[in-house]
Amino acid sequence: MIYNFLLVGIGGQGIITLSKILATAAMLKDLKVIVTYKKGLAQRGGSVGAQVRIGDVYSPLIPKYSANSLLSMDMNETFGYIDYINKDTILMINTKIINDNTFLSKKDKVKKEEIKQLQKSIKNNIFLIDAELKAKQKGMDKAANLYLFGVLFGLDNRINSFFTKDDIVYSIKKNLRKNTELNIELFNKGIDFIKSKNI
Amino acid sequence: MIKKLLSGNEAVAEGALESGVEVVTGYPGTPSSELIPFLADIVKKENLKVYVEWSVNEKVAFDIATAAAWSGKRVLITMKMAGLNVASDTLINIANKGVKGGMVIYVTDDPGTHAGCTEQDSRFYSLISLAPILDPSNPMDAKNLTKIAFEVSEKIQIPVILRSTTNVSHTMGIVECDSYSSSLNRFGFKKDAQNYTTVLADRVNQRKLLLKKHVEVLELFDKFNLNQLDIKNNFGVIASGVSWAYLQEIINYFGLELSTLKIDSENPWPETKARKMIQNVDKILVLEEQEPIVETMLKKTMVNTKKVIPVLGKEDGTLSRVGENNLENVADALSKLINKKLEFEEKIQIDINKIKSYKSERALTFCTGCPHRATYYIINEAIKKLGFKQDEIIVTGDIGCTSLGVYKPLETLWTEVTMGASIGLAYGFKIAGATKPVIATLGDSTFFHSGIPPLINAMQYGCDLTVIVLDNLWTSMTGFQPNPNTGLNLFGKPSNIVSISAITKAIGAYTITISPYEIEKSIDIVAKTISKKGLKVIISKEECVLQKVRHGIKNIPYYIGQEKCIKCGVCIKNTSCPAIINDNNEYFIDKNICTGCGICAQICPANAIKREEK
Numbered sequence: 001m002i003y004n005f006l007l008v009g010i011g012g013q014g015i016i017t018l019s020k021i022l023a024t025a026a027m028l029k030d031l032k033v034i035v036t037y038k039k040g041l042a043q044r045g046g047s048v049g050a051q052v053r054i055g056d057v058y059s060p061l062i063p064k065y066s067a068n069s070l071l072s073m074d075m076n077e078t079f080g081y082i083d084y085i086n087k088d089t090i091l092m093i094n095t096k097i098i099n100d101n102t103f104l105s106k107k108d109k110v111k112k113e114e115i116k117q118l119q120k121s122i123k124n125n126i127f128l129i130d131a132e133l134k135a136k137q138k139g140m141d142k143a144a145n146l147y148l149f150g151v152l153f154g155l156d157n158r159i160n161s162f163f164t165k166d167d168i169v170y171s172i173k174k175n176l177r178k179n180t181e182l183n184i185e186l187f188n189k190g191i192d193f194i195k196s197k198n199i
Numbered sequence: 200m201i202k203k204l205l206s207g208n209e210a211v212a213e214g215a216l217e218s219g220v221e222v223v224t225g226y227p228g229t230p231s232s233e234l235i236p237f238l239a240d241i242v243k244k245e246n247l248k249v250y251v252e253w254s255v256n257e258k259v260a261f262d263i264a265t266a267a268a269w270s271g272k273r274v275l276i277t278m279k280m281a282g283l284n285v286a287s288d289t290l291i292n293i294a295n296k297g298v299k300g301g302m303v304i305y306v307t308d309d310p311g312t313h314a315g316c317t318e319q320d321s322r323f324y325s326l327i328s329l330a331p332i333l334d335p336s337n338p339m340d341a342k343n344l345t346k347i348a349f350e351v352s353e354k355i356q357i358p359v360i361l362r363s364t365t366n367v368s369h370t371m372g373i374v375e376c377d378s379y380s381s382s383l384n385r386f387g388f389k390k391d392a393q394n395y396t397t398v399l400a401d402r403v404n405q406r407k408l409l410l411k412k413h414v415e416v417l418e419l420f421d422k423f424n425l426n427q428l429d430i431k432n433n434f435g436v437i438a439s440g441v442s443w444a445y446l447q448e449i450i451n452y453f454g455l456e457l458s459t460l461k462i463d464s465e466n467p468w469p470e471t472k473a474r475k476m477i478q479n480v481d482k483i484l485v486l487e488e489q490e491p492i493v494e495t496m497l498k499k500t501m502v503n504t505k506k507v508i509p510v511l512g513k514e515d516g517t518l519s520r521v522g523e524n525n526l527e528n529v530a531d532a533l534s535k536l537i538n539k540k541l542e543f544e545e546k547i548q549i550d551i552n553k554i555k556s557y558k559s560e561r562a563l564t565f566c567t568g569c570p571h572r573a574t575y576y577i578i579n580e581a582i583k584k585l586g587f588k589q590d591e592i593i594v595t596g597d598i599g600c601t602s603l604g605v606y607k608p609l610e611t612l613w614t615e616v617t618m619g620a621s622i623g624l625a626y627g628f629k630i631a632g633a634t635k636p637v638i639a640t641l642g643d644s645t646f647f648h649s650g651i652p653p654l655i656n657a658m659q660y661g662c663d664l665t666v667i668v669l670d671n672l673w674t675s676m677t678g679f680q681p682n683p684n685t686g687l688n689l690f691g692k693p694s695n696i697v698s699i700s701a702i703t704k705a706i707g708a709y710t711i712t713i714s715p716y717e718i719e720k721s722i723d724i725v726a727k728t729i730s731k732k733g734l735k736v737i738i739s740k741e742e743c744v745l746q747k748v749r750h751g752i753k754n755i756p757y758y759i760g761q762e763k764c765i766k767c768g769v770c771i772k773n774t775s776c777p778a779i780i781n782d783n784n785e786y787f788i789d790k791n792i793c794t795g796c797g798i799c800a801q802i803c804p805a806n807a808i809k810r811e812e813k
Contacts, residue, residue, distance in 0.1 A: 020204075032373065033372070033373065034337075036366060036369065038313065058451060060444065061526055063543035064546075065543065066544045077558070080558045087545075087547055114557040121549045
């Protein structure tokens with residue numbers, strides 16, 4: 001069995017940290033794992049994409065239309081990876097769009113409409129979540145990645161077949177040097193949120 | 200043996216330490232930069248006796264490592280493809296003279312040019328220098344091949360090139376690691392001018408010896424079980440580098456049976472195995488990135504075997520000579536080989552191009568509070584102040600963060616070529632007939648790397664030129680490496696500071712330093728300096744803001760007083776500072792990301808931007 005995580009966002013949103021948490025958890029379970037990063041040229045504020053592949057994998061890249069889940073920390077970034085989704089891909093999208101004077105055109109205001117268009121055109125599971133807000137309520141605006149991942153983890157049983165909640169918690173502890181407990185709490189809150197929805 | 204999750208770059212560091220490397224030098228360059236900091240971290244933690252440094256440029260790194268290798272030490276030199284161009288002079292010379300301690304040259308190529316350099320296939324350096332090459336396909340492979348490279352290099356006394364690509368260097372995988380070797384070789388460089396000088400050497404004989412060494416290298420590669428051949432049926436596939444990983448995925452996913460040859464070394468070429476492959480199959484697909492080197496070698500072997508069979512590769516257009524391979528184009532090529540369509544997943548029934556067009560592309564810009572943004576604004580304003588239009592005054596750019604001055608809204612730069620080229624080009628425009636002022640801009644690390652010789656050249660021939668060094672104390676673009684100007688080595692310990700102004704003054708250039716956060720004053724100085732005759736150097740000095748923030752120095756952020764704001768947008772239009780938000784024509788500053796550089800406050804015509812109270 002193969003599971004392909006596609007994690008996307010903007011530099012500084014914790015994409016790389018999340019990929020390391022997943023990879024460490026996989027390694028601890030003695031699973032084969034490959035992680036690849038695509039980063040832009042700029043030091044800060046550029047597109048960041050991580051591909052985490054678990055199972056019987058050899059290639060660093062996910063085949064087209066083969067992501068099992070797409071976790072996006074920035075709504076605008078989601079569109080750029082749409083050729084990785086298939087009819088079963090779960091889309092977990094943070095409603096944040098990193099402010100932008102750096103957009104080449106002034107389209108940023110209409111993103112929510114376009115996400116609705118996307119929702120209409122596919123029958124996939126799409127979750128739009130203000131993960132930033134949830135994290136900020138805990139005074140942790142940088143832990144939105146783990147809240148969003150918590151929701152995905154709680155929803156997708158395929159991930160549970162690789163590792164348990166405790167495996168992820170252990171990996172968070174191994175990868176984060178500060179605010180570990182708050183990050184774990186947000187991960188758990190994400191799981192609780194989706195469980196309460198009874199999907 | 201323990202399992203570690205390592206990137207290709209880290210795996211090479213691990214392999215070098217397991218091989219008992221004693222001297223490591225290099226110059227940062229994506230995608231190779233992570234190797235040295237990772238290795239230095241281990242050296243520090245484990246208290247290993249390994250000398251590690253970021254050198255001033257790749258050639259100097261190579262020269263230093265050469266002496267260490269001639270003294271019997273195992274050495275590793277790291278760089279990106281463009282860096283090997285700089286170091287190639289030494290590489291080609293040393294290949295002829297040979298080494299004593301094992302020497303591994305780690306060079307990373309970037310097919311698809313993710314890091315913004317021109318595409319280059321560094322395997323050609325193996326063909327031109329005759330230094331053998333190894334070409335890993337994944338991190339585990341990278342570690343193994345590093346160890347083999349050291350063994351072979353030391354045994355045959357020949358430098359070995361280890362060539363990686365972005366999707367190997369920046370891919371993390373599970374790597375089985377052993378303990379670090381501490382068998383240190385004693386310093387032992389003996390005078391032998393017949394070998395170590397070029398004038399006294401029997402250069403013809405050295406060349407003959409080098410070719411003889413190639414035969415021995417190939418024998419050793421066979422002993423290490425490299426270039427594995429697996430004949431299963433009459434469909435042949437030969438693959439090198441990361442393409443081998445794509446091939447494995449596809450074979451496994453679709454349950455294919457194929458005859459395969461994994462190319463670990465393009466040079467020396469595994470002629471015997473290639474012949475066996477040709478004799479046993481009816482058709483061969485070659486999978487490699489960039490130039491058709493394996494393909495050319497294979498065709499040469501076919502001529503030697505007198506059996507010519509169809510080859511699918513780059514020359515027949517099955518695969519491209521440009522960009523990187525991926526699962527899709529490799530699967531398509533395999534489909535063509537076996538006459539069966541290979542598809543991973545069904546394409547989703549939506550208009551993908553339409554959805555992709557929803558994405559707003561971001562322009563590249565400087566980080567919030569970057570002093571370079573201020574410097575380019577100052578240059579633009581100084582040009583205006585002198586009565587010129589921006590597109591009248593040639594401003595040459597250089598490599599690194601400073602190259603971002605080419606983007607909107609500043610658009611200061613006209614050219615960006617190679618390390619230090621800004622000054623040589625600017626001088627060239629003057630002698631070619633540019634009558635108006637010409638300005639060259641470059642960063643501090645670039646200045647040390649290759650900026651000094653062209654400055655001397657301009658001085659010798661008395662050129663009217665303004666050189667602006669954007670000095671932020673760090674080699675920032677590649678991950679904040681220290682340089683001769685930083686005052687620290689890569690362990691964070693104090694090192695001597697080499698002063699840029701002392702160098703430029705010694706060359707004889709009029710030299711003045713500005714502070715880029717003092718906008719008006721600096722515009723005035725820059726305009727006056729451009730007007731002066733002769734060679735002038737302006738050093739715009741301010742530490743990289745990301746480094747300052749990391750060290751806990753953050754200035755008090757600014758805010759926009761809404762009652763005073765005339766909503767002209769000058770603050771955004773002139774800077775594209777990511778901290779300034781335009782929300783339906785209401786302007787705000789995100790105080791969480793504002794670093795308090797104060798550029799916007801200085802250029803606001805309504806004086807509406809103020810510093811927050813403490």
